[in-house]
Amino acid sequence: MAEHSQSWRQYLGVFRYSQRAIGLVWQTSKPLTLVLAGATLVAGLLPAAAAWVGQLIVDGVVAAIDANAGVPNALLWLVALEGGIIAGIAAAQRALQTAQSLLRAQLGQRVNVMILDKAQTLQLVDFEDSEFYDKLTRARREASTRPLSLVNRTFGLLQNGISLASFAGLLIGFSPWAVVILLAAGLPQFFSEAKFSGDAFRLFRWRSPDTRQQMYLETVLAREDSAKEVKLFELGPLLLDRYRGIFERLYKEDRNLTLRRETWGFILGLIATLAFYATYGWIVATTVAGAITLGQMTMYLVVFRQGQAAVSASLSAIGGMYEDNLYLSNLYEYLEQPVEASTGTLTQGTTPGDGLRFEKVSFRYPGSEVDALSQISFHLQPGHSLALVGENGSGKTTLIKLLAGLYKPYEGRVLLDGSSLQDWQPEALRRRIGIIFQDFMRYQLPVGENIGSGDIQHFSDEARWQKAAERGLAERFIEEIPGKYHAQLGRWFKDGRELSGGQWQKIAMARAFMRESADILVLDEPTAAMDAAAEAEIFAHFSELTKDRMAILISHRFSTVRIADEILVLENGRITEQGSHADLVAAGGKYATLFELQAAGYQ
Numbered sequence: 001m002a003e004h005s006q007s008w009r010q011y012l013g014v015f016r017y018s019q020r021a022i023g024l025v026w027q028t029s030k031p032l033t034l035v036l037a038g039a040t041l042v043a044g045l046l047p048a049a050a051a052w053v054g055q056l057i058v059d060g061v062v063a064a065i066d067a068n069a070g071v072p073n074a075l076l077w078l079v080a081l082e083g084g085i086i087a088g089i090a091a092a093q094r095a096l097q098t099a100q101s102l103l104r105a106q107l108g109q110r111v112n113v114m115i116l117d118k119a120q121t122l123q124l125v126d127f128e129d130s131e132f133y134d135k136l137t138r139a140r141r142e143a144s145t146r147p148l149s150l151v152n153r154t155f156g157l158l159q160n161g162i163s164l165a166s167f168a169g170l171l172i173g174f175s176p177w178a179v180v181i182l183l184a185a186g187l188p189q190f191f192s193e194a195k196f197s198g199d200a201f202r203l204f205r206w207r208s209p210d211t212r213q214q215m216y217l218e219t220v221l222a223r224e225d226s227a228k229e230v231k232l233f234e235l236g237p238l239l240l241d242r243y244r245g246i247f248e249r250l251y252k253e254d255r256n257l258t259l260r261r262e263t264w265g266f267i268l269g270l271i272a273t274l275a276f277y278a279t280y281g282w283i284v285a286t287t288v289a290g291a292i293t294l295g296q297m298t299m300y301l302v303v304f305r306q307g308q309a310a311v312s313a314s315l316s317a318i319g320g321m322y323e324d325n326l327y328l329s330n331l332y333e334y335l336e337q338p339v340e341a342s343t344g345t346l347t348q349g350t351t352p353g354d355g356l357r358f359e360k361v362s363f364r365y366p367g368s369e370v371d372a373l374s375q376i377s378f379h380l381q382p383g384h385s386l387a388l389v390g391e392n393g394s395g396k397t398t399l400i401k402l403l404a405g406l407y408k409p410y411e412g413r414v415l416l417d418g419s420s421l422q423d424w425q426p427e428a429l430r431r432r433i434g435i436i437f438q439d440f441m442r443y444q445l446p447v448g449e450n451i452g453s454g455d456i457q458h459f460s461d462e463a464r465w466q467k468a469a470e471r472g473l474a475e476r477f478i479e480e481i482p483g484k485y486h487a488q489l490g491r492w493f494k495d496g497r498e499l500s501g502g503q504w505q506k507i508a509m510a511r512a513f514m515r516e517s518a519d520i521l522v523l524d525e526p527t528a529a530m531d532a533a534a535e536a537e538i539f540a541h542f543s544e545l546t547k548d549r550m551a552i553l554i555s556h557r558f559s560t561v562r563i564a565d566e567i568l569v570l571e572n573g574r575i576t577e578q579g580s581h582a583d584l585v586a587a588g589g590k591y592a593t594l595f596e597l598q599a600a601g602y603q
């Protein structure tokens, strides 16, 4: 019993989103929501009025035949009135459809913006969490159409409810039992609909990892940046096979559900038909017995049939609302994903000019069993540079991510000017850092905006673009591109041009120099794709470029690393050696060995 009430509560609980959906639609467009409500009311009331007038017409015809005195004018007026009512129903339906399609567009946009807005507030960690990605995928896939569908169904239910009440008002004149039959005959179908809606939703939910994989395969198979490898490695057929495999599995589940749903719908629908014809017989018998007029018989039949349609429409609207609610729960689950709000307020550290300090910092990626960084300590003062050296996976980029505040250490502190990064206001902190990541973005935007994206406050400032480009050594090749800073980059859009790897890197370098106020410059493999001349030029000017700033440099090239004031050698997330190039070479440790190895390679 307790179990029963539990499942009912669960069942009703899912309707909790209806109110929010209506609120959302109301906020999206008040006038359109009002049109929707008004048209619903009109479309709900008019069918009963038409049935009522129909009865008057039939009775009028019978009376006129009996009187044998020609066609009375009143009868023709009634016919005209019924025509008018039918036209009114058509107008109300049109108004409903118009309001719905306008709302659909506006609401879709609104919900998508809500989803994307939320994405901006999330932490990097959230994006690396596959469960979270599933939530995002589910929210984006369906939820933008569901709020309107829920509102349409709510109004549809209202419309049918109004019709039904008016039909019942007429039908009760015949027999209250007819009203009971009308309502009861639809129930089995309703329960089956509700059950299958729930099944469909659970299927949808289980599937989101599959759906995400499908989306990923679509991207790999149809995007310009993967086309080269997919073609040369002949990955196409294999990936396409996987894509088909997923579809076929999903389709099989869908087909089974659809077949079960429709079969049960048909069987239970028969009950409704049976009820209709039983009542039909009853009404006919009553008419023949002379208890009701021919006009009344016509009216009751129309009312009963339309009433039945209204019952089944209402019940399937409720089933649909149940389904919409389940889908909306996805949207709100995503939108309500807790966001750890930053509590930092500092725009200045407690000891300005102290620079950057790592104090026994340890960090582990979520889901990982080993520390990516462990017990890292160093101090970098303004005007100094630091290089990070270490094998692949030793933790260099992770250290940068902590420094930029993208992740938080689980142990130890990162301090800027004497204050923990967590106490800094995130915007103030970001303004201090200019960064180029190893996997920097290649935005499908014009050259200038690609550079300008490094400092959103000066996004369109052409003079700054040029200055930054000059520092990033991008100026020379940009001058040769037709359209220069306004040339579109990438292949996605018309007249876009693709750059070489090194040219892109120069753009990224320029981007890092956009933040003129930034006094921490982080360069993660900044010259890996550049030619030797460009690299030499960058490093010849390195001290000038980083004057009065703190520079952090990651590179596998020792020729680059050696220019730094201090070098940290990382191994499995720990600092194993620390000092200037000369110190480390003299110490004869791992750094010295690797340096000699590389130097020998160049001879």
Ligand SMILES: Nc1ncnc2c1ncn2[C@@H]1O[C@H](COP(=O)(O)OP(=O)(O)OP(=O)(O)O)[C@@H](O)[C@H]1O
Residues within 6 Å of the ligand: 128, 365, 366, 368, 372, 390, 391, 392, 393, 394, 395, 396, 397, 398, 399, 438
């Ligand atoms: N987002 C992530 N989630 C989980 N583990 C990660 C993530 N990024 C990196 N790691 C792991 O953390 C360790 C350190 O990676 P990191 O990227 O900092 O290395 P790196 O020194 O920059 O390497 P490389 O020289 O190849 O750029 C590696 O073992 C890597 O597998």
